[in-house]
Amino acid sequence: MSYLVLARKWRPQTFTDVVGQQAVVRTLRNALTRDRVAHALLFSGVRGVGKTTLARLMAKALNCRQGEADVPCNQCESCLEIMAGNAMDLHEIDGASNRGIQEIRELKENIRFFPSKGRYKIVIIDEVHMLTPEAFNALLKTLEEPPAHVYFMFATTELHKIPITILSRCQRYELKRVSYAELVTFFAKISEAEKVAVSQRALEMIAREAEGSVRDGLSLLDQIFSFGGDEISDGDVAEVLGLVDRRIYEDLARALLAADLAACLDIFTCSQAAGMDLKRFASDLLGFFRALLIVKIKPQPEELLDLSDQELAAIQDIAAGASQETLYQYFSLLLKGSEEMQYSSRPRLALEMAFVRATQAGQVVPTSTLLARLDGLLAGVVLPQSAARPAFPSISTAEPAPSAPRTIPLAAVSPVATLPEEKMNNLNKAPISLPEQDGQSPPALTAAAPADREVTRHWEEFLRHVRARKRWMAPVLQLCTMVSEKGDELILEFATPFDCKLLQEPDNLKLLQQFAQKFFQREFRVVIRENSAQATGESENNETESLLVERRTLGNDPLVQMTTEIFGGQIGNIRPGLKV
Ligand SMILES: [Zn+2]
Incomplete structure (x- = not known):
């Protein structure tokens, strides 16, 4: 049997298998058990978060002949056909390649007839935002009065491109990016089932790289499985993904904050020798300083950061040694450096210059602290009583005063x-x-x-x-x-x-x-x-x-x-x- 990619092999076949999206799954299951499923559903969200998966699960649940309303049995003829991809009553259309009015007309013609085997005809249109305005128009009339035996399931990555007239006739489900922690857990489960030993750090790198997309993460896992055999190390992942082990950023950040330029350049050179993409490196380093800032500002930083406990602890440790102002300054300088990189014919130099600037900038002391220090200093100093300036200067805009005005520029x-x-x-x-004054009278x-x-x-x-x-x-x-x-x-x-x-x-x-x-x-x-x-x-x-x-x-x-x-x-x- 040919190798089945993980994304297909691990496609959820029941609602409980779905990774993340708990709120949407609960709503859908409730709709199924109460027999209140709307005739047009619209799933939106970034790629690989489960839009078409949920649409297929709904199709299966609606047409399943056994089992409970919200638990497709995966054994009856209808379930098996849908899983095999040859169900007569399920029409899956790719909106990107079938976007014209002709296709929609054919579809409308088709759904006029009752389902051949199942209870319902189900139409899934993926990337529905690609349809032409005429196609949307043709669809609109059907959506206004959908036949009782037809359900539409739309999926889109670009919700804003869908006409409001269509939106208003659909029940909408917005799928979120899957959380970092959920991805790590899921990938660990798969590695175990596939009998590949993957280090925790490697799993974390993959999860971070997936950026909330289950499918992206699974295809990375595919690549790494085929690269590393039965055992996958952090280094394997770094090599396959062209990533730098996060510890390099930790070391670099410490060196930058310690104004140790020589160490910075050494670490940077090592990363380049390892074949790390320069732009990627700069962007990840910026991400690291963003994390340092967030840790400094936010009491619960984990809400904004995709980090393991270990990584978070390291970041908190580094951030503790610098003021918020210093971190902000470094972040700005690195941001500037990475922007300059984009336009430079020698991007590496641009980034190195940013390191030089950052190490020279040194620690920044907040103005409030300076003023407090000044107060402390002044407390012990007797100021010359208005020696340089009169207590209350006023401006004479008219002719010079007869009493020979004294200038105090x-x-x-x-x-x-x-x-x-x-x-x-x-x-x-x-x-x-x-005016001249004697210092006695106000x-x-x-x-x-x-x-x-x-x-x-x-x-x-x-x-x-x-x-x-x-x-x-x-x-x-x-x-x-x-x-x-x-x-x-x-x-x-x-x-x-x-x-x-x-x-x-x-x-x-x-x-x-x-x-x-x-x-x-x-x-x-x-x-x-x-x-x-x-x-x-x-x-x-x-x-x-x-x-x-x-x-x-x-x-x-x-x-x-x-x-x-x-x-x-x-x-x-x-x-x-x-x-x-
Ligand atoms: Zn079934």
């Missing part, structure tokens, strides 16, 4: 050594200027309405309140150029987006709002505004000007300010980089 914190003199002059024309606010006084009068006090609670926030608030109230809004205006970037982060804004509400005893909603129009002032819109503005903005960045204040440093040079 970068000059306050930096001699911009590399700027030529001309540019320095421009810099000094920078529009942020403020500075007057421009255009502050009387109602605002409450807030403005106590602003200094509020800053102290904030400084005592969130140390880094006070110097940032000092960059505020105007404070005003409007209804329940406390409006803080800033000269540039950079000045208020940090405050605009949701967590920080929330915190600031809490401080304001508590201090002023009002239900304030804090609104941050960027007043960049004023900041750029009478910009001539030429490049030099914008470069200057950019430099100044960078110099005014709260983080830069804080850093110079903490370390008592100065800004020596500002080199605007490439815009990201």
Whole structure:
């Protein structure tokens, strides 16, 4: 007897044999026992998950002459004929090659007659989405009033291509991909029955490769059985499937996260020497980092990952050594590398470059952690009391104030050594200027309405309140150029987006709002505004000007300010980089 491929040999002959799809199977069996099977059923799902198998099982159950309604006997004439593929009353049509109106007309002609042997005529149309619109149209009339002796079973991998008029006349069953665990169990059962010893890891590799399709998995198993004889090792599977043993990704991930470039390149070279397809390798490595991220983010990662317990444990172990931000960074860099690979004439170099970039990127510390560290640092540091900046700068947009306005652009914190003199002059024309003040009396606010006084009068006090609670926030608030109230809004205006970037982060804004509400005893909603129009002032819109503005903005960045204040440093040079 010729060799029967596993997919045919192991095709389920009863509902209990079906792998996965429990919900659909239960519904179908209920319909059979209650004699309520719809006259048109539509099975959808990816290839190899059991669509036509279920349709044939339904055909068998409907026409079986013995047994219970939902348990085809597999012994009566009808069951045997269906299994042998020569049942007169079962019409199996491949929608891909019989898609025209003529075929449907012939079919309609055929089903007008009563079944020759069984109780029903059953029509199975596979890949039904391939039918032409005219064919669908011709079918529609039959589906509207199906003869009592006819059942239609449709199967499709592309549900969205089926006209809504057809869909609405079918009972629909969506088949899911079979789970990884179910596939592993099923393949183990087959290997045992076929008397081939397959290692657990090899079974897992096959199940993962099958991606939820029983048929795909079975044909892989076929290949491996014919390759390896009675005993199949992990290496056999890796060789046949062109896969890399997953342990290579574990080793590579560890080396990457340890920034050990030499080890990375060694591991990579080994994988290539083993004949691994490069694209496949990159994609699997990305999949591995995705798994690392998911393990970090999700409490029950196994729902999203096709992994054995052993593999999951290894991934959790690796992920424990890196922050979520680091893993995300690596994932992005590798994704970029594998995208570059697609267009590169030297894809291997593109991937190696990604390794170099990733190992150089190093560990990423989340901003929140940095800020917390900064708070800790600042707690032990006495900040120069507004030495560099006045407590409350305001913007004078009109003529220079008679009291000789003092400019506080970068000059306050930096001699911009590399700027030529001309540019320095421009810099000094920078529009942020403020009235001279003695540091004793609270500075007057421009255009502050009387109602605002409450807030403005106590602003200094509020800053102290904030400084005592969130140390880094006070110097940032000092960059505020105007404070005003409007209804329940406390409006803080800033000269540039950079000045208020940090405050605009949701967590920080929330915190600031809490401080304001508590201090002023009002239900304030804090609104941050960027007043960049004023900041750029009478910009001539030429490049030099914008470069200057950019430099100044960078110099005014709260983080830069804080850093110079903490370390008592100065800004020596500002080199605007490439815009990201
Ligand atoms: Zn039977």
